[in-house]
Amino acid sequence: MPPNAGRYRLRGVALGYRARIVDVTVTVAATGAGDGTAAVDLTLEAVPQGLGTVVTAATRSGQQLGNVPAAISVVSMETIQGTGRRNTNLEEALRTVPGLVIRDQLGGASRVTIAIRGAGSSNAFGVRSIRLLIDGIPKNNAGGSGQDLANLDMASVQSIEVLRGPASTLYGNQAGGVVAVTTEAGGETPRRQLQVLGGSYGFARVHGKATGQAFGGAVSYLGSAWRTQQDGYRANSNFDQTGFSSKLVYRPNDRSTITGVMSYDNLGQDVSGALTLEEFQTRPRLADSTSFLTLNGRRLDNFGRLDEFRFGLNVQRTLTATEQVETQVFYVPRATRSPSLAQYIQQSFVNRGANVRLLTTRALGALGNRFTTGVDFQDTPIQTATTGRAGTTSAGRSFSVFDEGATTYGVYALDELSLHRDVTLTGGVRYDNIRFRQQNQLLASVTEPRTFKRVTPKVGLTYRATPSFSTFANFSESFEAPVIGQLRNSPAPTGEFVTNQVVRPLTVRTYEVGTRGAAGRASFEAVVFRQSLRDQPVNVSFARPAPATGQFAALVNAAEVRQWGVETGAQLALTSALTLAGTYTYSDFAYDRFVAGTNDFTGNELPGIPKHNAFAELRYRDARGLTGGIEVQSVGQFFLNDANTVTNPAYQVVNLRLGWERALGAAQVAPFVAVNNLFSEAYSSQPQINAALGRYYNPLPGVNYSAGLRVAW
Template structure:
């Protein structure tokens, strides 16, 4: 396997990077970021590992449904498409979030300054509107701690502002497995008011059995400047998924027999036997709506910013929990049904003053979040019929509150950039149990932690910066991680938050006139790491491990080569292990869900008029363990090759675009994502074989 991985990585590097030090046409452009320092800042001069995924990459011959396609180009980040729209993407940053059985945990999600993660840290990448995206900023390492609980990494989406003459853009695309999408976006600016309105429908029959989905998404944004020194932004979005099928994971034997098939239900009496997903009709419906307002007021170099948001999320999910398990008094049934109201606010003040020959920028603020769930659980059978809403088994109200004051200061002078920060996170979780037949689970648990940050950057030359940073991190259990203890009995009030110490050192350099290189070394020591205890049928409980250790290196290279050719390389090598034994886990076992190495490479070409382009991409990963004990078969390493072609024509007020994409050109069979620690050993979620996408868009400017 080691030799196979080495061959995969070498092949990917050759494919993507070409000859890295030949004459170039132009230097890669530095970008201005907001994430990390909370003020506009050159990414080159920020003492942190941060990458920007621009609109060109988000739109690179993609349907703009899954952020994982664009995020694959970011080192330190693993973004997996589960081929399961009931469970959303799996995103981890330096190993944080890899344990998530659904949604995003351990990584903070933000869209236009408004959290896409709930106050408990649980996030849904599906709420990102990629059709209106302008860029995504991805922050890893110690600086993420300044975003509070669950910030092992931070992924921040910025949507476009409405500008210029009104225009309407319609895109239609389709591909393998009955996949299709239609989108329409209108934008413009009138009398100082910018607007963006987008709506889309995505449908797929699904690559895996029982994985069909329909997703309706809408988004609106208004920007206005009430005065020359102020700006207000209003956003609203909605995501609706009705009866999204859940294919579940499969065992290694089933995966080897048929990658697209589901796991057969041994208790099924039908001939031929149906899969668990078919028999229980596992599915999930989501109705998510939210809106927010942010306002900036400048007073010279100083700035006051406030943001408020609110929304509602309704979910009903049918799991594959066996009937005999649900009849136990300690269980909560096989159907989850909750109605969540949430809101929050952030208020901060930025002050800039001259100090010691430089400039001191200080931000002081407070971040508040609140959510309230009316939650019920039901049996997923009526009589002998499975997959139907049965008797009530759980009825409770869940409340989460978070309150985080923070302070961040940055001094720039000469060749130095010095940063310090402090954030105090407080989170409370309350349960009011109204179903007392299985005991009273009412109660409250509180978590709190102070996270300090220090960073330093030194400009050795105008084209070479070195930096180092350190911070302490805090990851409290999410509401979903607290729901079950052991085999499913009761609320897990004994679960402790994970605490971590982060160290990072790196360089940022321009090489010649055509290339930019970012490299970082990092180490994270964590105590009370949250790990999977028991997982099965869609229900997962968690426990605390002892200590874990993550040590690794990240490298990214961007080059503008000759004659319109450019290259991108993003590579991560990481040793993520349990640093002390616990239960049946021995020291130095690998953390499940975390690859030892992964790589993205791209070689792209655009003609001088930018009307035609093409690219070859490579994505490679080492094997990934599936359980804490490292006993079961790991997902093997792989390397896949993708290709795309794009064209564009301008015809008066019309702008036309077309694309064709071919993924997995060699038809590689591999596991695309994992359900870590599944108690029934149904860990594996297969990735598609060779598949295609094609699309057409027409934009008219009035």
């Protein structure tokens, strides 16, 4: 019997492919003639997994993962935007990556930090020691550091590449690892999506986006806008964020691609401060009373606000069958205003720059070859003013007006030579020149600028035994210059605010071997590495010269660190609907030497990094549209200070997600619910390393909920 005439929706699901839904119209003649069938063209898109995945972060040239002699992870759009995700920061997506520790300070707000193999582990907020790129535009300023990880629309991210380990050969200063985020580009079929979420502690979020193509496919577009707010788990931890992002890709011909991005973010965040161990254990929702100002019997908040635009233009042009050139320019203005006890700190800067890259795949004799060379330029002028807070006795008074900045340029070359069909030799080198300038406009003295120059090499070998299995080894060097704020004080007895001319950059030397592959329904990776860090700078106290009294802190090179570790990950498709995935990281990081003043911490473990860090996830998605997942994060105990006298307790956190994707007329609807910290584990994820007054801990919520609805059409 033929079916009723009408519009039907079919869902195709296959192991190793992304599920797809298509609409089918069936017509049946009034006489009942005909068989009531309709032809359906249902093509499934392969999920980008395995060694054929093309990556850019490790080579800046678009090489296949199986040929790259480095530890690199690729996080897919399905993991990033999967049903039940809050998409408020990077933490949900990156906790699945071995060798990386991402920490959420306030539970879903913007204050997260990232550490890769220890790089960035002591940072209190934002990015330091690693490179974060969004569509190729650096979040780091020219000096290497980055602020809160705002202006990042996770619900529009297509993929994230994480290069684990030193990357100065390609990215220069402060590149102990790379996180490269790529946003969506519109597909052939126009798509609109609206998502509404709500949850515990006043969490509410609305997000909308549209993607598609125009002018016969010559233009692809993405546009999104969002609003997020929450009261927060702890006192004085409320948060709000409003923003938009857009991306246009224009292909005027088959040899050229022009990509433009523009985004804006307005973010407000109160900071509740860190707690003592006793407060963490007994009153975790408390705010740090020592970090707030009380005026006329009323405690003032620490609410700060940020505005940031991001503009970028990228032009790719194929010159010949073997040559391609790419040029990118970017301009990122940013302004912040935040209180600190009786003072306001106002800062504005512009992160601007350009880079040019040339790729040639011309063979070298009978050997296949890929050669990449390029030039990077970046400049960041920064103005920072500290003034008295309204209502205080110092209202309107200027305490400091810093006029600072950094300018950097780097030249690099990387060659990938196919010695054999299955063997690739990679070698690269880069030269960097970084110039810091700074002046306190309230002081008559002139501070001399500081320039750092470095050459960093890399060599690696990859053996691809089969199309689905490869092994690699590499040696590389990296460096990390001090950031602008660390250079303000010199240890010389001439006084404070004299640009530090003594401290040297941290140098990292890395040896690494690894393997990756796939067999049947399973994929895996395993890496072993050893690193040595020389000239690690630390803060040391110095006496102020007479007639002044007291002490001030300045940066000196006082430590050397040895590190070795193991990073593993695996994924197994148990059935067409059920997938098991997990990672495990072992980190043994210790000071080979650390003598500063009266302190001798030689032999102590590096604070902030757990020896054991594991993640496991069981995901479910069936042909009826039912989705779900349960994930477990297990983090071992780690030290919170260089003296190794205070520890952060080990913790295990279990999260649960459940959703249902179904057709409703011409739309696809997906209600979902998520339960985080299912067993209400008491834990602190992002501690304050070497904190004053014993205030190390930033407690996160016990069991908490979120629910929402996503509608796409």
